[in-house]
Amino acid sequence: MQKIDLSKIDTEQRNTNSMELDQVDTMGILTIINNEDAKIAAAVQAQLPTITKVIDLIFTRFNQGGRLIYMGAGTSGRLGILDASEMLPTYGLKSDQIIGIIAGGDDAIRTPAEGAEDDRQLGVTDLKALNLQPLDTVVGIGASGRTPYVLAGLEYAKTIGALAVGLCMTKNSEMLAVADEVIAIETGAEVVTGSTRMKAGTATKLVCNMISTTLMVKWGKVYQNLMVDLIATNEKLRVRTARIVKAVTNASDDDVAKALTAANYACKNAIIMILKNVSYAESETLLAEYDNLVTKVINDK
Incomplete structure (x- = not known):
């Protein structure tokens, strides 16, 4: 060299x-x-x-x-x-x-x-x-x-x-x-x-x-331009997570809060639970089926 x-x-x-x-x-x-x-x-x-x-x-x-x-x-x-x-x-x-x-x-x-x-x-x-x-x-x-x-x-x-x-x-x-x-x-x-x-x-x-x-x-960590796999470890990030879920789903604040609580604040899962009307376990199955890509899950008819 x-x-x-x-x-x-x-x-x-x-x-x-x-x-x-x-x-x-x-x-x-x-x-x-x-x-x-x-x-x-x-x-x-x-x-x-x-x-x-x-x-x-x-x-x-x-x-x-x-x-x-x-x-x-x-x-x-x-x-x-x-x-x-x-x-x-x-x-x-x-x-x-x-x-x-x-x-x-x-x-x-x-x-x-x-x-x-x-x-x-x-x-x-x-x-x-x-x-x-x-x-x-x-x-x-x-x-x-x-x-x-x-x-x-x-x-x-x-x-x-x-x-x-x-x-x-x-x-x-x-x-x-x-x-x-x-x-x-x-x-x-x-x-x-x-x-x-x-x-x-x-x-x-x-x-x-x-x-x-x-x-x-x-790798599927972003939906549109939103960080849908963030870890909500503080108040700022919990607020951001709720804002992201609401932006994607247009759900009410109450429905967003319920989904996030059921999903233990897993943003990606909460989005799928609301849009697909499924449980947390079912959202996990869908993500596994579609390579962990929210876009694919949402667009599946």
């Missing part, structure tokens, strides 16, 4: 649009940052065909019981953990179905462990600790595309038959030599040179949002 010269990586270059960052007032600083941030959505858009291919590959494995594992160091690792941690409350996913790991372990979420990113063996050890399987997908995240911890993890994933996906912010990276697929978002030079928590971090968050959200939509 050819080593990339760090000084030549796109994300390490100086941004000509922010050379006078320390000479302008607050509004001037914000304008420079905002102008650069505005370029990120277009940079992600340019990679939609690759992102589409990657998601379809992940979904095939995910649908057979495989897991999605984000791994990264520093900001990259934290963003993967952030995305993974939202899956349980938003979509009712088990905590071991989409996972985020960071170089240096959980302590590194809050306290930087900068040296951990250079530990290749740690990348392998962390994946072995998860008992990585061939149906799993590893998305290795690193703005530079050359983080040793991530590269070693991708190499290991590939050797056991898992899907190895690289997510980086530079076109020509070392990930190309070790991953099955590489999503390369060309975010360019940062406002503050090398501060990849900025534009690169924003792009990473956008792509992770796309990956996990699209997987959940395809």
